[in-house]
Amino acid sequence: MRExxxxxxxxxxxxxxxxxxxxxxxxxxxxxxxxxSFDFIEFVFYVEDExxxxxxxxxxxxxxxxxxxxxxxAAVDKLxxxxxxxxxxxxxxxx
Amino acid sequence: MRNVVxxxxxxxxxxxxxxxxxxxxxxxxxxxxxxxxxxxxxxLKVAEITDNSFIQSLPVNASALDRSAQLAVAAAGEALxxxxxxxxxxxxxxxxxxxxxxxxxxxxxxxxxKRIYADKNPRSHPLAVAKSMxxxxxxxxxxxxxxxxxxxVIASACASGTHAIxxxxxxxxxxxxxxxxxxxxxxxxxxxxxxxxxxxRILSPDLCRPFSKDRLGLILGEGAGVLVIESEDHAKxxxxxxxARVSGFSCSADxxxxxxxxxxxxxxxxxxxxxxxxxxxxxxxxxxxxGTGTLAxxxxxxxxxxxxxxxxxxxxxxxxxxxxxxxxxASGGIEAVATVLAMSRGLMPPTANYVEPDPExxxxxxxxxxxxxxxKAAMSNSFAFxxxxxxxxxxx
Numbered sequence: 001m002r003e004x005x006x007x008x009x010x011x012x013x014x015x016x017x018x019x020x021x022x023x024x025x026x027x028x029x030x031x032x033x034x035x036x037s038f039d040f041i042e043f044v045f046y047v048e049d050e051x052x053x054x055x056x057x058x059x060x061x062x063x064x065x066x067x068x069x070x071x072x073x074a075a076v077d078k079l080x081x082x083x084x085x086x087x088x089x090x091x092x093x094x095x
Numbered sequence: 096m097r098n099v100v101x102x103x104x105x106x107x108x109x110x111x112x113x114x115x116x117x118x119x120x121x122x123x124x125x126x127x128x129x130x131x132x133x134x135x136x137x138x139l140k141v142a143e144i145t146d147n148s149f150i151q152s153l154p155v156n157a158s159a160l161d162r163s164a165q166l167a168v169a170a171a172g173e174a175l176x177x178x179x180x181x182x183x184x185x186x187x188x189x190x191x192x193x194x195x196x197x198x199x200x201x202x203x204x205x206x207x208x209k210r211i212y213a214d215k216n217p218r219s220h221p222l223a224v225a226k227s228m229x230x231x232x233x234x235x236x237x238x239x240x241x242x243x244x245x246x247x248v249i250a251s252a253c254a255s256g257t258h259a260i261x262x263x264x265x266x267x268x269x270x271x272x273x274x275x276x277x278x279x280x281x282x283x284x285x286x287x288x289x290x291x292x293x294x295x296r297i298l299s300p301d302l303c304r305p306f307s308k309d310r311l312g313l314i315l316g317e318g319a320g321v322l323v324i325e326s327e328d329h330a331k332x333x334x335x336x337x338x339a340r341v342s343g344f345s346c347s348a349d350x351x352x353x354x355x356x357x358x359x360x361x362x363x364x365x366x367x368x369x370x371x372x373x374x375x376x377x378x379x380x381x382x383x384x385x386g387t388g389t390l391a392x393x394x395x396x397x398x399x400x401x402x403x404x405x406x407x408x409x410x411x412x413x414x415x416x417x418x419x420x421x422x423x424x425a426s427g428g429i430e431a432v433a434t435v436l437a438m439s440r441g442l443m444p445p446t447a448n449y450v451e452p453d454p455e456x457x458x459x460x461x462x463x464x465x466x467x468x469x470x471k472a473a474m475s476n477s478f479a480f481x482x483x484x485x486x487x488x489x490x491x
Contacts, residue, residue: 038354060312060390
């Protein structure tokens with residue numbers, strides 16, 4: 001886990017999805033945050049924009065392909081590593 | 096209230112130009128393989144206009160029409176020809192034109208925005224407004240046919256075509272018109288619209304496999320499907336051949352979720368369409384499903400059908416979007432044409448590309464092979480984003 005990715009994703013959940021920062025940990029289930037399948041697609045869109053990555057998600061494969069905040073962080077870190085970057089970029093990461 | 100009958104139909108879809116080619120493709124369970132060279136990927140299906148004769152008969156150049164209106168005019172022309180109706184043979188003021196589209200003019204808007212934002216060309220095409228206004232599909236069908244009755248479009252996203260036909264039938268029942276040219280038309284495949292659909296992550300990377308366990312979403316399409324419907328008295332008076340009756344229609348809104356469909360909403364309109372026809376569920380012989388190939392629609396529609404018809408007594412149900420792609424606002428029109436043809440020709444089109452049963456989708460979907468049947472009553476369903484439901488019941 002890279003704490004930076006977590007913080008960026010947490011910021012997206014707070015700023016774009018209106019979630020309470022105190023409710024968000026690596027173990028938090030997205031469903032417990034009230035994120036349904038279409039909220040999830042919008043959330044992934046913001047995450048992809050922020051990290052300049054593409055997360056392979058087809059919403060027909062299951063209701064929620066990634067279940068927890070940690071699942072998203074892991075997917076993001078893997079994609080960043082594949083790009084050869086060591087740190088995510090974007091304004092939220094610098095905060 | 097007057098009875099309403101279908102006396103003509105016309106269609107342009109990725110599965111074929113005009114009724115005979117379209118029906119041949121559906122009868123063979125053939126998935127369209129037409130792909131556009133200029134499009135960004137191969138997951139799209141595009142209807143090819145291989146015969147522009149009706150468009151060329153317009154008083155203006157076809158380039159004055161957005162592609163959605165070209166498709167509408169061409170399909171309406173075939174339907175009128177089959178019905179044997181022209182402005183010389185009926186009172187044009189008694190002929191309504193009610194066309195459904197989700198967003199006509201999308202390609203025109205795409206082109207104009209590219210000029211302005213990408214090409215930095217400050218001038219827009221002078222016909223951009225007339226080409227992109229959503230009512231242009233109905234206006235052009237009126238202009239092309241010379242019909243002057245109530246003319247407007249109905250927009251209810253992917254249920255637009257079904258809403259249009261149902262409302263047009265009500266106009267005839269209530270006496271506002273004797274005849275209606277009605278259905279759906281859509282030409283959404285500009286790059287901007289395609290990217291918007293891609294971002295929802297509900298497009299299949301290969302084929303559309305409705306109700307199949309391995310389904311991965313929908314395939315975008317385009318086209319038009321148009322019926323000529325008229326009061327039974329009007330049809331009899333002119334000795335017209337009847338293809339089917341428009342016996343039941345119902346529409347409703349879930350008032351709940353923009354994207355997730357509702358089993359109750361779907362079941363409600365199916366029940367009401369059957370009741371308005373004076374029938375019971377056991378009388379329905381075939382359902383032309385909305386069947387998009389998405390995870391959510393197909394299992395919800397299956398549950399709704401079971402709720403209405405009984406878990407073990409649902410009629411054979413198929414999804415022709417497996418072959419035509421999803422024509423969005425056109426799909427209700429295209430599928431109404433398919434349902435009428437299924438009745439008049441005694442053959443239920445299959446659900447193509449079906450691979451594997453899904454425990455949550457356990458009806459008879461007429462997998463891959465068309466099936467002969469005498470159909471006395473057949474239903475056509477459309478369930479749109481925005482929680483908009485519509486169901487038509489045709490009878491012999």
